Amino acid sequence: MEGNLDRVYTSFRGDRLPWWTWVLPVILQCGAALFDAYASPALGFPPWNMTTPLALATVHWWGPRVLPGVFAGSLMHIHAAGNAPLAWYPIAALPEPVMVLLSYAFFNRILFGSCWLPDLKQSFRFLLFGACLPVSLGIFQSHAQDLLVARSSLEQFRISVLTEWSASLCGILALTVPLLHFLSAPLERRGWSRTIGASNGRILPRRISSMAMLETVTIPSILLFSALLLPASSALPVFALILTWAALRRGSGFAIFNSMLVILVFCASNPFLPVGAATDSPLAAAVQQLGIVLVASAGILAGAAISSLIHQIRSLQFSQKHSQLEENRAQELTDTLPQLFYLHQIHPPRTLYVNRRFEAIWGRKVEDLYRNPHAWSDAIERDGDDPDLEMDPEAGEWTLSYRVIRPDGTSRNVVDHGFPIRDEEGNIIRIAGMIEDVTRRPS
Numbered sequence: 001m002e003g004n005l006d007r008v009y010t011s012f013r014g015d016r017l018p019w020w021t022w023v024l025p026v027i028l029q030c031g032a033a034l035f036d037a038y039a040s041p042a043l044g045f046p047p048w049n050m051t052t053p054l055a056l057a058t059v060h061w062w063g064p065r066v067l068p069g070v071f072a073g074s075l076m077h078i079h080a081a082g083n084a085p086l087a088w089y090p091i092a093a094l095p096e097p098v099m100v101l102l103s104y105a106f107f108n109r110i111l112f113g114s115c116w117l118p119d120l121k122q123s124f125r126f127l128l129f130g131a132c133l134p135v136s137l138g139i140f141q142s143h144a145q146d147l148l149v150a151r152s153s154l155e156q157f158r159i160s161v162l163t164e165w166s167a168s169l170c171g172i173l174a175l176t177v178p179l180l181h182f183l184s185a186p187l188e189r190r191g192w193s194r195t196i197g198a199s200n201g202r203i204l205p206r207r208i209s210s211m212a213m214l215e216t217v218t219i220p221s222i223l224l225f226s227a228l229l230l231p232a233s234s235a236l237p238v239f240a241l242i243l244t245w246a247a248l249r250r251g252s253g254f255a256i257f258n259s260m261l262v263i264l265v266f267c268a269s270n271p272f273l274p275v276g277a278a279t280d281s282p283l284a285a286a287v288q289q290l291g292i293v294l295v296a297s298a299g300i301l302a303g304a305a306i307s308s309l310i311h312q313i314r315s316l317q318f319s320q321k322h323s324q325l326e327e328n329r330a331q332e333l334t335d336t337l338p339q340l341f342y343l344h345q346i347h348p349p350r351t352l353y354v355n356r357r358f359e360a361i362w363g364r365k366v367e368d369l370y371r372n373p374h375a376w377s378d379a380i381e382r383d384g385d386d387p388d389l390e391m392d393p394e395a396g397e398w399t400l401s402y403r404v405i406r407p408d409g410t411s412r413n414v415v416d417h418g419f420p421i422r423d424e425e426g427n428i429i430r431i432a433g434m435i436e437d438v439t440r441r442p443s
Contacts, residue, residue, distance in 0.1 A: 243302070412439045
């Protein structure tokens with residue numbers, strides 16, 4: 001039921017999005033396609049198509065309205081590549097919109113995911129169902145089309161699929177994940193997103209000491225600089241160390257930020273990696289890209305796990321503090337009442353609660369009763385088979401009258417109103433009640 005309500009409200013929010021959310025995706029995708037076609041090959045960076053990470057981020061903010069822009073950007077890609085006849089452009093441009101639509105359908109509409117990745121569960125679901133699975137299907141479709149029209153061989157198909165798949169995931173981890181994590185809440189607050197309840201993603205906590213800030217900046221900088229001096233295969237352990245430290249030290253936001261830095265540094269230091277580049281060992285390049293994908297994914301998930309654990313601990317601390325506060329307020333209330341309230345457990349017999357009125361009637365400390373449950377009954381005066389002391393919990397509520405002998409020899413006449421508390425199977429597990437001191441009550 002909750003998921004259906006969220007879906008209805010999300011659809012309502014989607015209808016209220018600004019008009020420019022229809023236009024901006026077209027501009028972004030066409031601009032990214034031009035960058036991929038002309039700037040990226042000249043720079044040798046980045047190794048992924050910019051259109052894919054931007055499309056996956058915007059589709060989770062604005063929904064399917066971004067698909068025309070994705071299709072337009074894909075058409076520009078096909079035209080710039082010049083490896084397909086004009087009549088084939090619409091078919092060749094389909095895989096990327098399909099991939100983006102599948103990501104939205106799997107993560108947003110089926111799993112009702114939170115795209116700002118607030119915890120480990122949502123982060124894992126997005127990486128698997130919002131990124132890996134749709135990207136795999138889209139890239140397989142794209143290269144299968146090339147294979148069917150004989151534009152590539154089977155061996156080229158295998159290597160190109162692996163290379164582009166790992167490069168696309170690098171782009172998603174370096175751009176899509178940070179964009180969703182850090183910008184979803186600001187966009188939602190301005191009414192520019194379909195998300196509901198997005199939490200603020202922070203690289204660092206609001207309050208941080210100068211020494212912690214120095215540590216936070218210095219350690220990743222030293223490790224990243226040292227990684228630049230190492231071969232790609234030797235740099236991976238250093239990157240893993242950076243992300244492990246970031247996850248354990250600051251949690252999800254810092255781990256995501258450092259994952260972005262790690263991927264950018266890794267790809268910038270390996271100019272032979274861009275998609276479609278001719279290399280002496282394309283398979284080795286793809287394996288290196290896959291390695292950095294695994295390292296970055298593990299860092300993001302570790303950071304999400306740490307953040308989830310911290311959130312649970314803080315929630316538990318808040319809950320305990322709140323419960324203690326409520327208990328203190330209830331204690332203050334019951335301690336000011338003239339009646340004695342109690343709660344006893346049957347098996348094993350012990351007192352679960354009694355207010356301070358017990359001390360005035362029984363003449364003993366409440367702590368003594370908690371240590372010795374028999375202190376309650378030992379103080380009751382018993383004159384043979386007193387019918388007023390007969391109690392049958394199975395019969396329901398009861399009222400008893402008896403006398404309490406205090407340690408100083410004085411006595412109190414009391415009236416005990418009690419009732420049983422049963423479990424789901426009907427067994428009596430506790431008894432509760434209220435006792436009134438009627439010693440001074442006029443006859």
